[in-house]
Amino acid sequence: MTKKIVVVKNMSVKFDDFYAVHDVSFDVMRGEIFGFLGANGAGKTTTIRVLCGLLPASSGVVIIDDVLFIKGRENDVKKRVGYMSQRFTLYDDLSVKENFDFAASLHSLDNDWYLGQRKKLLDFIGFDRRLKVVVKNLPAGIKQQVALCVALLHDPEIVFLDEPTAGVSSRARMQFWKLIRTLAKNGKTIFVTTHYMDEAENCNRVALMRAGRLIAIDSPDDLKIKTFGDSLYRLTARRKNPNWPDMNLLDMWQPYGANFHMQFKNGVRAAKYLRALKSDWEIEQIKPSLEDVFIKLVEEQDI
Numbered sequence: 001m002t003k004k005i006v007v008v009k010n011m012s013v014k015f016d017d018f019y020a021v022h023d024v025s026f027d028v029m030r031g032e033i034f035g036f037l038g039a040n041g042a043g044k045t046t047t048i049r050v051l052c053g054l055l056p057a058s059s060g061v062v063i064i065d066d067v068l069f070i071k072g073r074e075n076d077v078k079k080r081v082g083y084m085s086q087r088f089t090l091y092d093d094l095s096v097k098e099n100f101d102f103a104a105s106l107h108s109l110d111n112d113w114y115l116g117q118r119k120k121l122l123d124f125i126g127f128d129r130r131l132k133v134v135v136k137n138l139p140a141g142i143k144q145q146v147a148l149c150v151a152l153l154h155d156p157e158i159v160f161l162d163e164p165t166a167g168v169s170s171r172a173r174m175q176f177w178k179l180i181r182t183l184a185k186n187g188k189t190i191f192v193t194t195h196y197m198d199e200a201e202n203c204n205r206v207a208l209m210r211a212g213r214l215i216a217i218d219s220p221d222d223l224k225i226k227t228f229g230d231s232l233y234r235l236t237a238r239r240k241n242p243n244w245p246d247m248n249l250l251d252m253w254q255p256y257g258a259n260f261h262m263q264f265k266n267g268v269r270a271a272k273y274l275r276a277l278k279s280d281w282e283i284e285q286i287k288p289s290l291e292d293v294f295i296k297l298v299e300e301q302d303i
């Protein structure tokens with residue numbers, strides 16, 4: 001058993017002439033929480049579908065849990081991965097029990113083993129409702145947790161979660177991430193996409209996708225340091241209609257509520273310009289967040 005549970009080398013996925021994923025290479029280590037980030041249409045779901053054996057890559061090499069992914073081995077891959085899809089998680093008109101039963105039959109699980117595993121998973125999320133409850137009657141946060149259990153039912157080494165917390169309350173998001181952290185602590189590998197950068201801070205490493213290409217991969221802290229060093233400032237206007245900084249000197253100027261986050265271009269003598277700005281702006285040097293990194297690298301606004 002190698003330490004790498006996912007190996008992707010020069011993977012591309014083409015739809016006709018369009019590259020949804022273009023020459024992407026990365027590894028995922030066993031037991032890590034790996035965040036896969038990018039704007040809408042960046043190629044996250046397409047990548048996940050390939051890694052779950054649901055869509056063939058157009059080119060490149062994919063190895064999942066030591067299984068080289070070649071045509072005809074889709075089922076070997078599917079056995080090793082859990083998948084919580086972005087659009088579909090559970091059958092709304094079926095009960096919780098029926099959803100589990102269905103997943104158990106898809107994976108041809110031994111009945112006694114299945115019942116034990118179901119109990120273990122429902123205990124894990126603290127499910128305190130009846131198994132007969134119809135899924136559409138569950139609160140969104142609980143539904144997502146049950147969907148996570150269903151994805152884990154066959155006890156895969158790695159689980160792919162495609163925006164698992166979209167559309168649930170912030171409390172439910174926090175609870176969900178607590179479960180994710182516990183799973184990782186117990187050795188599972190979590191491959192997760194999210195549009196919430198505060199959630200992505202929980203990841204051991206994150207990969208940033210833009211327009212089908214991988215543009216950065218690192219731990220959240222290293223990404224922040226590499227992207228900003230100590231050159232990020234928060235500016236709050238001291239008065240109405242302040243004098244604006246010279247945008248030609250800036251690499252980033254981003255509104256954040258009533259404040260702005262600002263980064264000078266490389267080589268600009270910041271101290272001199274900061275002094276000039278001080279009469280109109282309160283200026284504080286700040287630690288970048290992943291949100292800052294995302295805005296800078298993924299959205300890369302032109303100023």
Ligand SMILES: Nc1ncnc2c1ncn2[C@@H]1O[C@H](COP(=O)(O)OP(=O)(O)OP(=O)(O)O)[C@@H](O)[C@H]1O
Pocket residue numbers: 015019020038039040041042043044045046047086
């Ligand atoms: N079956 C398909 N046929 C043609 N184009 C597709 C197909 N599936 C995805 N695409 C295109 O590939 C690109 C990447 O889509 P994908 O769903 O992987 O993005 P994503 O990063 O998951 O976005 P989101 O954050 O909105 O979920 C998009 O431009 C999408 O329209």
Ligand SMILES: [Mg+2]
Pocket residue numbers: 044045046086162
């Ligand atoms: Mg998607």
